[in-house]
Amino acid sequence: MPNRILLSGNEAIAEGALEAGAHFACAYPGTPSTEILETLSRRGGIRSEWAPNEKVAYEAAYGASLGGARALVSMKHVGVNVAADPLFSSSYSGVNGGLVLVSADDPAMHSSQNEQDNRQLARAAKIPVLEPSDSQEAKDFTLRAFSISERFDTPVMLRVTTRICHSMSPVETERDRSWPKAPIRDYDRNFRKHVLLPANARPRHVFVERRMEELEQFANGERDLNRIEWGDRTVGVITSGVAYQYVRETMPDASILKLGMPHPMPRDLVREFAAGVDEIYVVEELDPFIELQVRALGIPAIGKEVFPLTGELNPDLVERGFRLSGSGTASGGTGPETVVAAPPLPVRPPVLCAGCGHRGVFYTLSKLGLIVTGDIGCYTLGALRPLESMDTCLCMGASIGMAHGMEAALRANGDERRVVGVIGDSTFMHSGITGLINTVYNGGSSTILVLDNGTTAMTGRQDHPGTGVTASGEPGGLVDIAALCRAIGIRRVRDVDPYDLEALEAALDEELSADEPSVIICRAVCRLVDRTPIAPSVRLDIECPGCGTCFELGCPAIEARDGAAVFDPEICCGCGLCVQICPFCGLHVEGREELEPA
Amino acid sequence: MSAEQSSIRNVLLVGLGGHGVLSLSRIIAEGALEAGFDVRKSEIHGMSQRRGSVVSEVRYGDVVRSPLIPGRGADMLLSLELLEALRHLHRLRPDGVLLVNDQRITPAPTGSGPVDYPEDAAGRLREIAPGARIVPAHDIAVELGEPRATNMVMLGAFAAITPEIELKVWEQIIETAFRPAVRPVNLAAFQRGLELATRA
Secondary structure (H helix, E strand, C coil): CCCCEEEEEHHHHHHHHHCCCCEEEEEECCCCCCCHHHHHHHHCEEEEEECCCCCHHHHHHHHHHHCCCCEEEEEEHHHHHHHHHHHHHHHHHHHCCCCEEEEEEEECCCCCCCCCCCCHHHHHEEEEEEEEHHHHHHHHHHHHHHHHHHHHHEEEEEEECCCCCCCEEEEEECCCCCCCCCCCCCCCCCHHHHHHHHHHHHHHHHHHHHHHHHHHHHHHHHHCCCCEEECEEEEEEEEEECCCHHHHCCCCCCEEEECCEEEECCCCHHHHHHHCCCCEEEEECCCHHHHHHHHHCCCCCCCCCCCCCCCCCCHHHHHHHHHHHCCCCCCCCCCCCCCCCCCCCCCCCCHHHHCCCCCCHHHHHHHHHHECCCCCCCCHHHCCCCCCCCCCCEEECCHHHHHHHHHHHHHHHHCCCCEEEEEHHHHHHHHHHHHHHHHHCCCCCCCCEEEECEEEECCEEEECCCCECCCCCCCCCCHHHHHHHHCCCCCCEEECCCHHHHHHHHHHHHHHCCCCEEHHHHHHHCCCCCCCCCCCCCEEEECCCCCHHHHHHHHCCCEEEECEEEEECCCCCCHHHHHHHHHCCCEEEECHHHHHHC | CCHHHHHHHHEEEEEEEECCHHHHHHHHHHHHHHHHCCCEEEEEECCCCCCCCCEEEEECCCCCCCCCCCCCCCEEEEEEEHHHHHHHHHHHEEEEEEEEEEECCCCCCCCCCCCCCCCCCCHHHHHHHHCCCEEHHHHHHHHCCCCCHHHHHHHHHHHHHHCCCCHHHHHHHHHHHCCCHHHHHHHHHHHHHHHHHHHH
């Protein structure tokens, strides 16, 4: 009897990689993809590595593939941009062991800076895409992706979305969930295939185009990947990914063409389906990827006119789309009338944790009124009320390059305001270092703050080269951020305790007035990594007059009750920032008297 | 509504990051699977430990397809905090069950916008949903010496009103879900939750 277990999409992909006998997996953490590698490293039996960024991760996986092993590399959608260089060219040079790239897209941008649709990138790179619609398919399609990769000599993109990655559904698997490794294929040098000199790459491009044609023929015939579910012939719906589930629930009687492999699109199958129904709808999240190809076949299709182009779909939006288009058969979706309209309520945005080492830095930056180029991580929360001390947040590592360029422009305009770049330790390893080399090389004088909390915090605390611990929890090589900065030519590198506001302000003053680049490392271990209190909870010794100064820290341990500050001992960990700014000297932390204002 | 959909139980779980919403919803989903149902569970957990609002959706029944509950289709709203219950109440069906932990956690000052935390949130909930079950889950967990077991008190209260899943299923899952050191306190919290709802 098969074993039914509840897995998230990410856990199911990991399960599929293990069942496929993969030898090598790597990733850079990024929501919603992170748990794929975490699951693999926890389960063991496969070499699992965090790479410093997605480009390196892809290259390492590609090397493993050419070496003959089955390899899986996972990343969030914007990570594929970072990995695009090796991805696009590896499409030409092909694989040896199967190579699966998991692209975890984030429609609705639950935790991302854009909502690009990476089916478009796969089409540009000319590689096939598989798109599962639940956890069972996430596992099954991972297995299929490895075999397609090997059969057609191509990297394969497994494109998932947040609702697949972070939803759980039953998966059938063996009771004994340990599988043999796939045999490693022999490696042979192949100059014409693997060395992409122009003379070799030209015939490889011809190969790639032929491969896509063969893949399309394959996709037409693989009815377990692309299947027609005949129902009511008046309405035909072409759909893929999680949208399939919304369609099945909203339009239980409609005929459906479910594309598990939306690229290359199986055109014969689409024609067969279209010939069998009166009207065609295309329901897909984000871009009209399938829709435009269906229309290119001369088949009129209803799609983005009624289903949103932006954000993620849900059963209600799908139901609404069918209703708007005049299709009377939609059922469900709306549910009964609501109990009550939601009254205005205080919002509850995510905040930096109580005791977070980033808080004092942003408080100081805000106080000094500096222009701050920011970066990607927990510390992006420094842009929100009440700290509001970040001017930009673009992509991984951008803070440093942008600080350099922005300073150049401001100076050229006679604007003397100073620019500070703020970046986390993991982000610095990812792509901060190249920006800093640029600043040194081109004679910039930026001041860069590295907020070093000893982990990749936002994605759930993963290790990185600066922690010296590998994905499997073993000791690894340690890259020292300060030594690295000195090695590339930064002379002014210093450590500052981010809980000491006076020291922070003094350090910023000094480094901003220096006419050369400088790096200030603010080291405080993430409160979610080390939860032991820094000191006993803060003590209020006076009747709080309610001046509100400590509210400016945005600390979740401080509550305003009738205008006065109330401190929550359950989460206060004695960081002492509020002690330092209370104008009435009413706050104390046992053992940290040195922080109290004189 | 199709027959397939009318057999589905839609449970909406809400609370704050770091509050145990996600582990609670996982246990409920595991319990439903163990009891022989098809199950889907969905949530967003990028901000889950940073005290932002957290929502998790669990659906179980003969056949479940969408991982998301249709907008206003929750059969039960289980909230670990009063304000969060108010925030998501509009997704509860008129005949739905509202189960709320009687705890008030105010958003960080000046980060929460111009509106104040509603005075008498519990009263407002009772006014809108007269059948609301507002239970002192956090107080009980504190009394047991483990505030983090609040979610297991809520599981007990949930188990008491969902007879389609046998009690022994929950006990087995709690046995395997927690480290030996915190197993007894979580089981005790579950038991207290059961008694609470049975009395209510």
